[in-house]
Amino acid sequence: MKKTLALTAFLLGAALAGPANNSLVIGTSQEPPNIYDPWNTNNLAITSEINGYMGAALIGLDDDGEPYADIATRVPSIANGDYKVVKNAAGDVVRNSVTYTIRKDAKWSDGTAIKVADFQFWHRLVNDDRVPVPDRDPWSRAKIAVNDADTFTITYDPPYLFADQTSPGLAPSHIMSAAWTAFDTKTKNEKDAKVVNEEWKKFISSYTTARSLPKVVAGPFKPTAWRSGNSLTMTRNANYWLQPKNPENYVQNITYRFIPNTNTLKVNILSGQLDAVSAVGLTFDQGVDLTRTERGKYKTYFVPGAVWEHIDINTRGQKAKDLDLDDPRMRQALLYAIDRDALTKALFQGRQAVSNSWVNPISKLYKKDVNDYNYNQARAKQLFAALGWTAGSDGILQKGGKKLSLNFGTTAGNTVRERVQQILQAQWKQVGVQVNIQNYPSSVFFGPDFLSKGQEGKWDLAMYAWTGNPIFEEGNLFKGEGIPTAANGYAGQNNAGWNNAEFNRLHKQAQVEFNLSERIKLFDRMQTVWNTEVPSLPLYYRVNVYTKVPGLVNYTFSAYTLYPSWNSAKIGWASKGAVEEYKQK
Amino acid sequence: MGTYALRRVIQMIPLLFVISLLIFMLTALQPGDPVDQLVFGNSNITADDIARLKAAYGLDQPWFTRYFFWLKQAVVGNFGYSQDFGIPALDFVFRDRLPNTLLLTVPALVISTLIAVPLGIFSAVRQYSLPDYVLTFFAFLAVSAPVFWVGALALYFFAVFLPGATGGVLSLPPGGLGSADLAPDAGWWATTLDKLKYLILPMMILMLREIAVTLRFMRANMLETLTQDYVRTARAKGLGDRRVLYKHALRNAVTPIVTLLGLSIPGLFGGAVITETVFSWPGMGKAILDALVSKDFNVVMTCLMLLALLTVIFQLLTDLAYGLVDPRVRYS
Numbered sequence: 001m002k003k004t005l006a007l008t009a010f011l012l013g014a015a016l017a018g019p020a021n022n023s024l025v026i027g028t029s030q031e032p033p034n035i036y037d038p039w040n041t042n043n044l045a046i047t048s049e050i051n052g053y054m055g056a057a058l059i060g061l062d063d064d065g066e067p068y069a070d071i072a073t074r075v076p077s078i079a080n081g082d083y084k085v086v087k088n089a090a091g092d093v094v095r096n097s098v099t100y101t102i103r104k105d106a107k108w109s110d111g112t113a114i115k116v117a118d119f120q121f122w123h124r125l126v127n128d129d130r131v132p133v134p135d136r137d138p139w140s141r142a143k144i145a146v147n148d149a150d151t152f153t154i155t156y157d158p159p160y161l162f163a164d165q166t167s168p169g170l171a172p173s174h175i176m177s178a179a180w181t182a183f184d185t186k187t188k189n190e191k192d193a194k195v196v197n198e199e200w201k202k203f204i205s206s207y208t209t210a211r212s213l214p215k216v217v218a219g220p221f222k223p224t225a226w227r228s229g230n231s232l233t234m235t236r237n238a239n240y241w242l243q244p245k246n247p248e249n250y251v252q253n254i255t256y257r258f259i260p261n262t263n264t265l266k267v268n269i270l271s272g273q274l275d276a277v278s279a280v281g282l283t284f285d286q287g288v289d290l291t292r293t294e295r296g297k298y299k300t301y302f303v304p305g306a307v308w309e310h311i312d313i314n315t316r317g318q319k320a321k322d323l324d325l326d327d328p329r330m331r332q333a334l335l336y337a338i339d340r341d342a343l344t345k346a347l348f349q350g351r352q353a354v355s356n357s358w359v360n361p362i363s364k365l366y367k368k369d370v371n372d373y374n375y376n377q378a379r380a381k382q383l384f385a386a387l388g389w390t391a392g393s394d395g396i397l398q399k400g401g402k403k404l405s406l407n408f409g410t411t412a413g414n415t416v417r418e419r420v421q422q423i424l425q426a427q428w429k430q431v432g433v434q435v436n437i438q439n440y441p442s443s444v445f446f447g448p449d450f451l452s453k454g455q456e457g458k459w460d461l462a463m464y465a466w467t468g469n470p471i472f473e474e475g476n477l478f479k480g481e482g483i484p485t486a487a488n489g490y491a492g493q494n495n496a497g498w499n500n501a502e503f504n505r506l507h508k509q510a511q512v513e514f515n516l517s518e519r520i521k522l523f524d525r526m527q528t529v530w531n532t533e534v535p536s537l538p539l540y541y542r543v544n545v546y547t548k549v550p551g552l553v554n555y556t557f558s559a560y561t562l563y564p565s566w567n568s569a570k571i572g573w574a575s576k577g578a579v580e581e582y583k584q585k
Numbered sequence: 586m587g588t589y590a591l592r593r594v595i596q597m598i599p600l601l602f603v604i605s606l607l608i609f610m611l612t613a614l615q616p617g618d619p620v621d622q623l624v625f626g627n628s629n630i631t632a633d634d635i636a637r638l639k640a641a642y643g644l645d646q647p648w649f650t651r652y653f654f655w656l657k658q659a660v661v662g663n664f665g666y667s668q669d670f671g672i673p674a675l676d677f678v679f680r681d682r683l684p685n686t687l688l689l690t691v692p693a694l695v696i697s698t699l700i701a702v703p704l705g706i707f708s709a710v711r712q713y714s715l716p717d718y719v720l721t722f723f724a725f726l727a728v729s730a731p732v733f734w735v736g737a738l739a740l741y742f743f744a745v746f747l748p749g750a751t752g753g754v755l756s757l758p759p760g761g762l763g764s765a766d767l768a769p770d771a772g773w774w775a776t777t778l779d780k781l782k783y784l785i786l787p788m789m790i791l792m793l794r795e796i797a798v799t800l801r802f803m804r805a806n807m808l809e810t811l812t813q814d815y816v817r818t819a820r821a822k823g824l825g826d827r828r829v830l831y832k833h834a835l836r837n838a839v840t841p842i843v844t845l846l847g848l849s850i851p852g853l854f855g856g857a858v859i860t861e862t863v864f865s866w867p868g869m870g871k872a873i874l875d876a877l878v879s880k881d882f883n884v885v886m887t888c889l890m891l892l893a894l895l896t897v898i899f900q901l902l903t904d905l906a907y908g909l910v911d912p913r914v915r916y917s
Contacts, residue, residue: 025765034671043623132641137629194643194654201666209671210681225769228670228681229867230762233769255765259865260875263737267759271744443617443880489632491624 019275019551019573023253027265028278031229031258034208036217038122038171039133041204045563046280052565053234053254056218058100058167062567063582065362065471065560067165070242071114071218073101076164083164085514093514095157098164102150105241108216112174116152120144121173125180130187130196139168161511162472175215179203220569221254232256244570249577254568262286269298269547276548276555279303279563284348284416287545299550301584302351302543306360306559308468309352311408311424311461311537312451316483316497319457322402324387331534332373333383337431338424339375344540347419352540357527358477361541362559363470364516365523370531380431389432397432405434406460411446412439417463420539435461451495452484462495465542470559474511475526478535480504498535553580586908593901597894604893605659605886606652612877612885613648619668619880620644642668655886665883669876674883678872678891683854685762686868688780689861690853693788694846697795702842704796705803710830712808720800727797736790736863743786758783760865787864791857802845803838810838840911847903851895855888 030046036054040047058072067075076082076098085096106114125131126139138160145153156163183203187196206212210226217223220242221234233255236247244250257274259265266286268274270293282290284302291300313334315326324330340354356373359366389397389404397404408425410417418439425435438459444450450458466477476482480499482492503526510522546564548555554570557563564571572578620638624630639645643654658665664674670681708720744759758764763779771779810816811834819829856870869888876884 021766023766033669043627129637130641132638134623134627134638135629135631135634193640197641197643198666200641201671205666205671211672211676227763228677229685231765233765257761257765258867259760260871261760261862261865264740264760264863264865267737267740267744270741271748271756271759273744273759273765441616443615443621443878447617447621449616489635491630491632491635 019575021253022248022251022573022576023255024251024275024552024555024571025255025257025273026276026278027257027259027268027274027281029258029260029262029265029281031260034205035223035226035232036214037204037208038169039126039131039204040169041132041134043134046278049278049280049563049565050232050256052219052563053221053568054214054217054219054223056106056220056240057169058102059165060566061165061471061560063556063558063561063585065558069103071100071102071106071170072167073103076100078164085159093159093512095155096159096163096514097153097155098167099147099151099153100167103241104150106218107239107241108172108174108218109222109237109239110216111239112172112216114170114218115173116144116146116150117173118170119152119168120146121177121180122169122171125171126169130183130200132197132200138163138166142168144168159512159514161474161514165471170218172216172218176207179206224253230258232258240569242569244572244579246577247569249579250570250572251578254571266290272297274547275552276564277546279544279546279557282545282547284352284543284545287547288349290547296550298547300545300547302545303557303584304353304362304559305542305544306467306469306562307465307542308355308358308360309463309465309539309542310355310358311463311539312496313535313537314454314457314460314462314495314497315535316454317457319460320454320497322400323404323406323460324389324399325460327387328533329383329387331537333380333387333431334428334433335373335534335537336376336380336383337433338427338537340373340539341375343420343423346423347416348540348543352543355538355541356531357538358466358468358530358536359473359523359527360468360470360559363468363473365473365520367524367527370527373534377431384431391432395432396434403434404432405436407438408435408461408463409438409440409445409450409459410463411442413441421463448490452490452492454495454497455485461537463539466493468541473523475507475523478503478530479507494535496535498533500529500533500535503529503533551575553578554582556582556584558585586905590901590905593904597897597901600897601890601893605656605890608889608893609652609655609882609886610648612880612882613651615877615880617880618642618644622879651882655882659886659890664887667876667884668881669879669884670881674887677884678869678887682856682867682869682872685866686854686856686861686870689784689787689791689866689868690857693791693795694849694853696788697792698799698842698846700792701796701799702803702839705800706807706830706835706838708800708804709807709811721804724797724801727793728801732790732794732857732859733863735793736787736860739786739790740863757786760786760863762865762867783866787857787860787866790864791860799842799845803842806838806841807834810834813837840907843906844903847899847906850899851892854895855892 028046030044032044032047032050033042035050056070058070059067059075060070061067069075074080082099085093088094102114108114123139123144126133127136138156141156141158143155147153154168183199187199190196207214210228213223213226217237220237220240222237223232224235225233233253236252259268262283265281269277269290287300287302294300313325313331314320320326344350344352344354356370357367384397389399392398408421410421421437425437428435440450451462478494478498482494483497483499484490484492484495506522506526510519513519513522551574553572553574554567555564557566567582570581574580619642620635623638624635643651666672667674667677670677704720708717711717740759743757748756761783763783767779816829816834819833854869856868858870858874861868861871872884873888
């Protein structure tokens, strides 16, 4: 009987996660298409997160948004002379440049020294038409000049606003350049883009897939096994230079488990199979559920993120004119008519703060004291009346024989958004606005024929999200030039179609204002204008939900770092002697 | 029979061509493409970038041009690269996903058939007895209960509740393909044993439904056969129950099961999308669904063409097998 029980336990018993062998098991709901592709030809969040364990950069950002030197010997600044801004006689910045010196001990995981050639190789390819990088900003305007064996200067002309806060990528030229030369020879005269693309895939897949893991990496961990559809394991890279004191006290192996179904991911947390969850994993609701069953086995965190949820109001086309959506008073009325505080309390336990600007609240550019549009039905009704809208016999506002009836769309199947829609629909109904919910699959909603075609009256209200990076904020979302039109190939992102002369002027100034305090002033005014005109109804900045077990230290992230992999060299178990440097805020 | 089989094989070629054209057209005409996903959310992207990416992926051309490019490559065995996984679509399907699916579905079908056929016969022979009611009720319940619900319950019970109740002695893994802490160089035996642990739950859930369906089917066939004149005649001649059942009734009752199994086999390759999703089992069903959502054309085409090919082949084999089990069927 005992033998049978022991055999059963062996067969059925699942390995428990934990610090026993100084390893870490992380659950995530997505699997990356590839890893450590130096040119980031896919832009999935999970790819960025996992690459964080294996990658290194000249300059990194910590959880507080402060830059630190990684491959570089120091953080470039005007004060230390590594960052230079060149102005013309009129005082306008015409170009800027950053000089980096590579640390002597910076090595690839195979022990080869990281050289300027690795940055040059990366830069050459990122600007090659055959490499399908999504965008080349700012690298297409950058030139690299070699100063000596370990020092180079990158010059941006026209100047790049965030030159001192970003840095060019790198690729292992000693590993990849021979294959690249072969690719180059094979495709130099090839006219058919599809053939070139197939060759590119052959080239890049030799270094980035489950079948062909990266040969070398620069970061704290190197990949050792990738079981497609199941897990990816990484091992500590002994050649990484920014090791904590006593690196053996910190996590030695990290395994990502790919669990696409988030309910199954939840069961994995409850059953103790996971030490932590990725930033790409749980939904908000699941996070709330998990807080109820913690019992000291794990802790749930809600981290203020960089994703801004909002409702665009279509100001373009005849229908928008008929419904006064192109009039700021109508948009203000719609905002006054909804109780966003009650909404976030009801749905998110108040954990997702109401926003009144598109700028991330943790950004230095964020303006706190704009109008907060607190719920005020009386004010909303006043504004409707001022525009000539009066209640009909059915209670719906009307003007000139037309009802104030709006189509409200979002991505179908997103239960949180669908619940928000229903609450808002009920609140607008109270002030006489009829809202018809019409949702679409993501592929349609974000496809080429919906959001960007506001001119054709395809929608009135559209709820979706943008990433609001607290560092690289340029104010592009609402610039007039960003209105998607046939002329610009529908490439802009100002789907609301709002075009404000003052905002556009300020935005242009801000784009070339290299003095932060002056930029803050410009953004202050931009946010005031935006907040008065409300081309979009701001809802809230989303939080990221994750869990981790007690005793796991330095597994943290913020809206600056986005992923817990930013500080992976220092992730460890307190019980193994790992020292806590960062607490989750 | 040989001439008939050859004629059917020749007919497959235009049929597969039409199927490939239809699949490609329907996939291509869906709204959105892989570039949209790269573009959305990137505030730096320009019209030139979009045009460059569309050209690189061949998405600037009409769907039929792309179809003929795909066809030209496919006939020489090149099914292109998976957009989502960066590896050849054939490798992705045949090396990464199909083995996982077959590991799950084949044993599930074989074991459930071996269980369900005798149970169906037993249930039919003892019609309206307590065991018959129990089996019929079980089959009804198993067919009706949604897989995602039963799967979620099973996951919670075996991976959370049971370990809690037994102090971790008894448990099953909560989905996936293998242990996270299994060494990459673990031997065949350790890897197999590990995979077996992960296979138990999804296979159980899959078998539950398979058993129910086959049991009901077998019971109905057997009941129908037992009312036939020749069975009555055999009984009237004084033959024993066992001899009537196994010598006269069984073969005719089992014949439709051949059709059922024959037509189930292509489905085995298609995977079990809900079971695979609930248990995070990376098989074909999940791969097809994900590829359709993410517009990974090459994977969609490879998977669906494989299923189409298997369907027509097994349809032919089923028809031929019919001739073997039923002497009245002749192909001339």
